[in-house]
Amino acid sequence: MAFDSPQYDLEALQVRAEQIIWLPGALMDIEALPEVFEEEFCENLPEEADKLIYAQLPELARFAEGDDEPDALEVAEVLSGKPGFLIQAAIPVKKYWSETACQYSWGYYQTEWLYASSEADIAPTMLSWAKAQDDEFKAECRAGLTAAKTEA
Template sequence: MSAEAEKMLEQTARVESVIWIPGAISDPDVIPESFEDFVGNLPGNPDAPLYRQLPQIASFADEGDYPDVLDVAGHLVGTTGFLIRAATPIMNPLGDGGAFHFSWGCYRTEWLYAKSESDILPVVTAWVESERRAERSSAA
């Protein structure tokens, strides 16, 4: 097993989708279904990690507004890198002892951005670590 795969297992993370931005938006007449899925599932929270990473699309954070795929693509023109849909199980506390239980039967996903292939693992693991800190602090 590669070191990258081992790190993902340690972090209880997986990558569900990877979209190479320049390839996805290069021809407005042929936008891939994966990019349409991305646009249809943009985070409604303006504080989402994706909008901190790609502020040029933060205006699409309105939960009540479903943006046009070509509008989002237009805001990403000139952007290199990858859109990543990362997943991690939701950790549930087991009593007061600081132990947690998790299962891939109950997990959350988040769209993230990585500037290069080598940035995918650090971006995903940083997001998972942030989720774990939030789960531990809410359980305290």
């Protein structure tokens, strides 16, 4: 069944927004940054330079692969004046048994910070990420099935 509403797509892929930060509001006063920005976003910027947030916000790439967690004030300065939203998206880790059958639970899930330039882009951004994650879960299944056939 196909729906035109992103709500149904988000539900079908089992993705949710854990946290959303509206950049203009969060960075309005750089001396009084919200706790979620400092402690959740800045402290959890990924070390891997190939993560999606760095492709979406290339100005943050300088914080990748650093030995220390980035200073929240520096991150805020880099993003100051930027429109849009930071979204902490979550998807349950799925174990596929075939292309369509899988097992998962919200008790075991992964998150990743994403960027959407507008409110209208939040759902499509999350859907794109969730689809890529789902494709990775399926690829792990195919690799496991291939390995099992090789061993047999």
